[in-house]
Amino acid sequence: MRKDILGDIRYLKGVGLKRAALFNKLEISLIEDLLYYFPRRYEDRTVITDIGSLAPGEYQTVRARIIRVKERPVFRQRGFRIFEAVAEDSTGRLSCVWFNQPYLKNYIMIDREVMLFGKVGLYGNSPQMQNPEYEVMSSRSSDGAEPNGQSNDSLNSARIIPVYSLIEGLSQRMFRRLIKTCLDEYLPGIIDILPYDIRQRNHLLNIASAVLNMHFPQDALRQEEAYKRIIFEECFLMQLIFGLKRYKADKIIGTAHRLNEDFLKSFEEGLSFKLTDSQDKSIAQIKKDMSSPNPMYRLLEGDVGCGKTIVALYGCMISVSNGAQAAFMAPTEILAQQHFRVISHQLSALSAAGGCAYGASHRLKAGLLTSSVPLKEKQKIYNEIKNGTIDILVGTHALLQEEVEFKDLSLVVIDEQHKFGVYQRMGLLTKGLNPDCLIMTATPIPRTLALTIYSDLDISTIDELPSGRIPVKTYLAGEDRRGWVYDFIRQSLQSGRQAYIVYPIIDESERLELKSAKAMHKDLKKNIFSDFKVGLIHGKMKQKERDKVMASFRKGEIDLLVSTVVIEVGIDVANASVMVIEHAERFGLSQLHQLRGRIGRGTHQSHCILISDAAGDESGQRLKVMVEESDGFKIAERDLEIRGPGEFFGARQHGIPELRVNPLENMELLQAAKKEADALIKKDPRLGLRQNTGLADILQRRFPDYEKIAEAG
Ligand code: ADP
Ligand code: MG
Numbered sequence: 001m002r003k004d005i006l007g008d009i010r011y012l013k014g015v016g017l018k019r020a021a022l023f024n025k026l027e028i029s030l031i032e033d034l035l036y037y038f039p040r041r042y043e044d045r046t047v048i049t050d051i052g053s054l055a056p057g058e059y060q061t062v063r064a065r066i067i068r069v070k071e072r073p074v075f076r077q078r079g080f081r082i083f084e085a086v087a088e089d090s091t092g093r094l095s096c097v098w099f100n101q102p103y104l105k106n107y108i109m110i111d112r113e114v115m116l117f118g119k120v121g122l123y124g125n126s127p128q129m130q131n132p133e134y135e136v137m138s139s140r141s142s143d144g145a146e147p148n149g150q151s152n153d154s155l156n157s158a159r160i161i162p163v164y165s166l167i168e169g170l171s172q173r174m175f176r177r178l179i180k181t182c183l184d185e186y187l188p189g190i191i192d193i194l195p196y197d198i199r200q201r202n203h204l205l206n207i208a209s210a211v212l213n214m215h216f217p218q219d220a221l222r223q224e225e226a227y228k229r230i231i232f233e234e235c236f237l238m239q240l241i242f243g244l245k246r247y248k249a250d251k252i253i254g255t256a257h258r259l260n261e262d263f264l265k266s267f268e269e270g271l272s273f274k275l276t277d278s279q280d281k282s283i284a285q286i287k288k289d290m291s292s293p294n295p296m297y298r299l300l301e302g303d304v305g306c307g308k309t310i311v312a313l314y315g316c317m318i319s320v321s322n323g324a325q326a327a328f329m330a331p332t333e334i335l336a337q338q339h340f341r342v343i344s345h346q347l348s349a350l351s352a353a354g355g356c357a358y359g360a361s362h363r364l365k366a367g368l369l370t371s372s373v374p375l376k377e378k379q380k381i382y383n384e385i386k387n388g389t390i391d392i393l394v395g396t397h398a399l400l401q402e403e404v405e406f407k408d409l410s411l412v413v414i415d416e417q418h419k420f421g422v423y424q425r426m427g428l429l430t431k432g433l434n435p436d437c438l439i440m441t442a443t444p445i446p447r448t449l450a451l452t453i454y455s456d457l458d459i460s461t462i463d464e465l466p467s468g469r470i471p472v473k474t475y476l477a478g479e480d481r482r483g484w485v486y487d488f489i490r491q492s493l494q495s496g497r498q499a500y501i502v503y504p505i506i507d508e509s510e511r512l513e514l515k516s517a518k519a520m521h522k523d524l525k526k527n528i529f530s531d532f533k534v535g536l537i538h539g540k541m542k543q544k545e546r547d548k549v550m551a552s553f554r555k556g557e558i559d560l561l562v563s564t565v566v567i568e569v570g571i572d573v574a575n576a577s578v579m580v581i582e583h584a585e586r587f588g589l590s591q592l593h594q595l596r597g598r599i600g601r602g603t604h605q606s607h608c609i610l611i612s613d614a615a616g617d618e619s620g621q622r623l624k625v626m627v628e629e630s631d632g633f634k635i636a637e638r639d640l641e642i643r644g645p646g647e648f649f650g651a652r653q654h655g656i657p658e659l660r661v662n663p664l665e666n667m668e669l670l671q672a673a674k675k676e677a678d679a680l681i682k683k684d685p686r687l688g689l690r691q692n693t694g695l696a697d698i699l700q701r702r703f704p705d706y707e708k709i710a711e712a713g
Contacts, residue, residue, distance in 0.1 A: 005032040005186050013181050022169045034182050035190070038214045038230070039162035042223065045117050046159055052091030054120045054127045061117045062129075063137070064089040066110050071102060083108070087116060095128045104134075113137040117161075133172070155180055160217045179215050187212060193694040194233060198676050205229040228669060235673035241699065243674075243681045254295035254434035255410040259287060260321040267317050270349045271310065273466060278302070279311050282460040286315050289436060289458070290411070296436035302462030303632035304597025305469070308440045309342060311462070312413045315438050316343070320364055320391040324410035328394040329428060333370045333543050334550050335415065338572060340368040340394040347392075369395035369404070372543060378403075400427050412437045442594060442632075463633065472600035474608045474627045476584075476620075485580060485609055486528055492578045493532050493559045497604060499578035501562050502595055504586040520582075521562040532559040539564055565595065574602030584610035584623055589639035592623075593632050 009028055010020035020029075028034050045061040054060055064087035074080040083098045085108050096116060098104055108114065118132025135155075155161075155176045164175050192199075192207040199206065205213070210229035217223030268275070275283070282300060289296035302308050316326035328343070330336040347364045367381050367390035384390040388407035393399065409432030429437055439457065477485055489499050501524070503517040517538050525534040535558035537549045552558050554573050561576075565587075579599045584592065592610070600606040610627075614620045625638045680692070687696040 005030070005035060005190060007031050009034055012178065013185075014178055019170070019178075022167060025167055026165075026170075031182060031186055034179065035186060035211050037164065037179075040165045041163050042217065043117070043161045043163060044220070045115070045161050046219075048115075050091040051087075051089050051094045051127065054094070056120050056122050056127065059117065059119050061115060062087065062089065062094055063113070063115050064094060066108055066112050066114060067093075069105065069108060069110060071105055074099075087114060093126065095123055095126060096130075096132055097128065098131050107136050108134065155216070160220065160223065162215050183212055183215060191694055193698050194236065195680075195691045195695075198236075198680075202232060202672055202676070204232055207233075232669050232673050235670045236677055237695075237699065237702070239670075239674040239677035240681070240695065243677045244685070247681055247685050252295055252434050253293050254436060255290075255322070255324065256293040257290045257318050257322045257324075257410065257436075259291055259318065263321045264314070264317060267314070267346070267350055270346065275310070276307065276462070276464050276466055278462040278464045279307055282311050282462055283314050285458075285460050286311070286438065287318065290315065290318050295434045296438065297457050298436075298438050299457040299459045300438055300440045300462070301459065302440075302442070303465065304442045304594060305601060306462040306465050308442070308462060309339060309415075311460075312415075312438055312440055313343060313346060315411055315413065315436070316392050319411040319436075322410065324408045325385070325388065325390070325406050325432075326392045326411040326413065327399055327406070327409060327428060327431070328392060328413045328415070329399050330394070330396060330415045333372060333396055333547055336368065336370055336394055336396050337547070339415070340366060343392055343394060364391045365389060366392045366394060369393060369398050371396065371398045372547075373398075404431065406431055408432070409435050411435055414439045442597070469600065470603075470605050471630050472596055472606045472608050474596065474610065474630075476610050476612065476623055476627055479611065479613050482611070485611065488607070488609070489560065489578055489580065490529070492607075493529070496575075497578060498553065498556065498558070498573065498576040499560050499580070500576060500598065501560065501580045501582065503562070503564055503582050517562050517564050524560070524562060529560055533557065534560045534562060537561060537563045565591070572601055573598070575604075577602065577604045577606040578609075579607075580609045580611060582611050584612040584626075585614040585620070589622055589625055589635050590632075592626055593635045596626070597632075 007030065008020070009015055009023050009031060010017055012031060012034070015023065023029070023034070026037065028037055043059070047061060048063050049060045051062055051064060054062070066085055067088045068084075068086040070084045072082055072084070074082055081100055081102055083101055083104045085096045085104075087094045087096060094116070096108075096118075113136070115135040115137060116129060116132040117134070118129035121128050121130060155173075162176065162179075163172060166172065166175060187208050190208050190211065194204065194207070198204075204210075205225050205228075207229070210226040213222045213226035214230060217226065282302075286296070286298065286300075289298060300308055300311060312328070316328065319326040328336075328339055330339055343366045347366055351363050365384075367384060369378065369381050373381065381390065381393075382403050382405070385393055386405050386407055393404075393406075398404075412428050412432070412435050414428070414437070429435060489501075492499055501520070503520060517536065521534065521536040535549050535553060537546055537553075541549075549558070549561070553561050553576075556575065576599055579596060581587065581592065581595060587595070596608045599608060608626075610623050612620065612623055614623070622639075625635060629635050629638065680695075683689075684692055687693070687699070
């Protein structure tokens with residue numbers, strides 16, 4: 001019998017309830033999820049180096065015999081223990097130390113042959129590895145089988161090793177072992193949803209081989225082929241959904257909104273600024289779409305700070321002035337709150353001016369729904385959505401919950417769309433009767449690219465900033481200018497401004513010698529800016545804590561905010577005028593641009609300092625673009641030129657949860673997938689043919705509402 005890959009992960013041998021809970025945090029709940037939980041990166045440990053030729057400073061693999069072991073406490077550090085071992089091959093000796101892993105004495109034993117992988121340092125004159133990864137190759141001692149799944153069937157050395165994104169409580173070793181178990185048991189039962197002829201034409205591996213080689217690649221070439229197959233599949237499914245939707249689009253009837261010009265005018269007059277020409281143009285397009293009976297499906301793209309929110313809100317006004325409702329979905333709680341504030345403010349300005357949407361008695365109301373809203377409050381909101389008391393519902397993905405039922409949803413606005421998966425965005429659409437949909441993105445996407453990725457969308461572009469903005473001045477500084485950078489921050493704080501320092505990672509990483517937000521926060525607070533209030537915000541903090549920190553920063557209770565990229569999206573604190581970005585070379589240009597967009601929002605001159613020692617090389621070149629260019633579209637184009645589309649969205653991969661790999665990695669594949677999807681739809685628009693039942697199933701499962709959308713109308 002075929003083992004069911006849709007079974008719960010906790011029934012996998014070696015998992016159990018406790019680990020399953022950890023897995024769930026990684027969004028792994030089914031066996032299938034684990035099979036598709038691909039490595040973050042790989043380490044090539046196929047090259048084994050003689051101890052005699054180890055090069056300090058590099059990660060290398062050694063195969064050697066243990067000749068000495070010792071465990072000892074650390075001087076004046078209670079409870080802290082060191083495990084030391086010396087390994088020997090025919091060319092020399094390598095000393096190894098591990099901290100606080102006393103159980104190692106059960107594995108690393110004298111006379112055992114081990115593979116060691118780690119960064120080579122020097123201890124005196126001899127090579128040393130600290131906390132190397134290890135694999136026991138053979139057991140010469142009499143105890144025979146090794147405990148705890150350590151086996152000669154090497155998962156951790158002498159091959160290309162997968163490295164996964166994990167959380168505390170899950171080690172790479174254990175995870176690899178579980179993946180191995182999972183592959184052994186379930187791979188034979190995996191069904192290939194790609195029809196054979198499509199695989200043939202596009203030279204794609206079958207699914208079993210692809211999944212296997214994603215985790216434990218036979219060699220680099222196989223890994224690449226596996227990756228290609230997986231990406232193709234994702235792109236294909238996406239394009240299939242788009243295609244099915246397009247196929248039916250003509251027949252779909254949504255809401256043909258009336259345009260209540262008087263009301264819209266009073267809304268516009270209530271704004272504290274005049275709309276830019278670009279905003280006007282986008283609004284005109286939205287008006288046209290929304291008044292037509294066919295559903296709008298429009299992407300609103302524009303640089304950070306160009307004023308997309310107001311344009312989207314205008315759409316909401318069209319909706320509510322027809323007595324219908326609008327939903328406004330943002331990727332984070334902080335952003336949702338911000339939108340809610342803006343929208344509520346505009347609504348109360350409107351009602352103060354006597355503007356009512358329809359009927360003299362109805363005061364427009366916005367609601368905020370996020371996962372942190374208390375249950376009782378939630379229930380109230382659910383009711384008010386259902387009975388139409390709430391006109392505009394703002395929130396996070398909490399809007400997707402089943403309990404959320406609208407009285408009459410006629411417009412869906414989705415902010416920062418690349419943070420949501422395709423399936424999620426469609427999920428919200430099914431809560432209305434073919435509602436109009438406006439998707440906003442602040443990642444300026446060059447038009448050609450956008451047309452391929454969002455082949456199902458019309459595009460509105462806002463390509464100018466409101467007048468009166470003072471462009472941010474950007475500088476590149478090497479490590480040697482750090483003193484100057486700190487002085488600069490100090491001066492700004494003294495004159496009442498606020499500042500950000502942004503780091504690429506949170507914890508002192510095992511492998512990368514990057515200054516981490518946490519460590520630097522401590523140092524800055526204690527040693528450099530002790531006379532100021534220094535705050536910390538990062539993605540591993542609880543949402544509540546994060547919101548609290550953000551709120552105090554907004555209120556000016558924090559002067560200097562140390563952060564990871566969590567501040568990237570949409571935060572608006574006008575008084576923050578300085579941003580320092582550490583290890584700037586680690587960010588993509590578009591991401592840097594997004595970050596930089598957090599400043600330059602107020603009346604003071606803002607400054608962005610990119611710290612990097614990479615000035616000379618290619619990444620230094622990239623950074624120069626940031627100094628020279630402030631236009632997000634131009635930056636995106638340069639980014640694309642320099643890196644190719646492959647990495648353009650690389651850093652964002654984590655943001656597309658349902659697409660397990662980034663479809664933008666390879667434009668050619670995306671195009672090929674689109675071609676195949678279109679051809680298939682032409683032949684079999686209902687996916688009724690036998691060879692397509694696998695496809696129909698998976699669409700049904702991964703996107704339960706797809707048929708509703710495909711068949712709607
Ligand atoms: P984004 O496009 O990044 O979402 P927002 O909509 O948040 O930008 O707008 C950024 C800021 O600019 C907001 O404070 C908004 O009120 C303001 N704004 C929007 N449009 C204009 C305009 N035409 N003139 C002046 N300020 C504007
Ligand atoms: Mg925004």
